[in-house]
Amino acid sequence: LLLRCHPEWAIHPVAVVTEDKPQGLIRWINSSARKAGVRPGLRYAAGCSLAADLRAGVVPPTEINGAAEAIIERLRRFTPEIEPSAEEPGVFWLNGAGLTRLYPSYEAWARLIAADLNGVGFRATVVVGFTRFGTYAVARAQNGTVALNDPVDERAAIRQVRLECLEIDPDLRDTLAKLGVTTVGAFLALPAGGLLTRFDEAAYRLHRMASGELWTPLQPLKPQESIRQRLLLDNSETDAMRLLFRIKGLLHPLLKALAVRGEALAGLTLRLQLDGGEQREEQISPAAPTLDPVQLLDLIRLRLEIVELPNGVVEIELEASSVLALAEQHRLIVERPRRDLEAANRALARIRTTFGDEAVGRVRLADAHLPEANFRWEPLKQGLGVRSEESGGAPETRNPKPETKERSLVRRIFAKPVPLRLPPGSTLHGPYIVSGGWWGRDLSACGHAQAGTHRDYYFAETRHGELLWVYYDPHRSRWFLHGTVE
Incomplete structure (x- = not known):
């Protein structure tokens, strides 16, 4: 992801750091940096002392999560059962059972997966094996496509993997290296109980996984089918109010299906098939995930008032994007603060619906050393008064601080x-x-x-x-x- 932004860095050692400062911690490195002796856990300044031409940058967690979701969608072309690693971004386990009639061999299946990911700018290593830890360890140590023929070959390959290739605690890695333990085979020779006493639970768990004692079955993500409602019209319709009435008949069963799944509507895609073959697609974004049909119909009405339909509509389709509903969205009585931020968010949603998503923006802080690069503008999607790790905002308080008479400078x-x-x-x-x-x-x-x-x-x-x-x-x-x- 970092090299996508800086392709000219491809010939240099490159590291992803926690912050764009000399004291920022190195999280991930490429092969050139590894050959130069740079390791995750070092400060960027220490990495520069090992590799004078080391390049580094910050990759936001939102960008990492978005790329992981895109990769999962591509992997679904090859198997329905995919489990992304919750601890290490970029690691995915796939279930290949039952696919032998679709592919001539598991090795051919792995080559197709690697070629597909390489074709969109990623460098993928695909290992076909028998255990979760075995395939992971070999994938971290080798490149390309690897097919392990039997469990004996897998265990032999695991023992040759160097510990520095694995995503483990840097202090544990460095301490074991001082003891001469640099490979998984040497690590397995240590007593598990002694690791628990000398180090911590993480080292003990790693030993159990590498030895095969700790076995966890595949836990694939279950793809959620999108909820849609579709209606074919007998005659083409150009009147916005009559279209709104038709859409209302589709919206209620759609919201009911979301409520059954315990979800709320976060976005609505309105597709209008026009007489003559043209299709219009409109995005409706409420201020916050909701199951309120009145609020949604109001936004749809605003959008229909500005959409030109010269040939009339012959087909209507609604598709919902959803999130888990909060407990407050199911309450009959909700306490309202003196400052009604929900009303403000609904007003902003109406502006976005009428003038587009770019009409409402916010300033986001960025990691940079120059003042003009310390912030950037982006569309406001979460609304006011919402606190999250991404936004870093503070929730509204019932008892705000008293106003001071001092005038703040801007x-x-x-x-x-x-x-x-x-x-x-x-x-x-x-x-x-x-x-x-x-x-x-x-x-x-x-x-x-x-x-x-x-x-x-x-x-x-x-x-x-x-x-x-x-x-x-x-x-x-x-x-x-x-x-x-x-």
């Missing part, structure tokens, strides 16, 4: 710094130094390093009382205006 940042001739007589407060980019520097032919970004920020108070946020760039030898304080 710093308005320009999207792009503007060259500035500093007004004469300005009073400077600072400097506040921002320096970065040195870890991604390239070495020139003469052996000198190109400098990274360096800025000396100041608050400049002009003679007219303006408060400017400026910085001096020593590489360009000039001042820049980056914002104002009001």
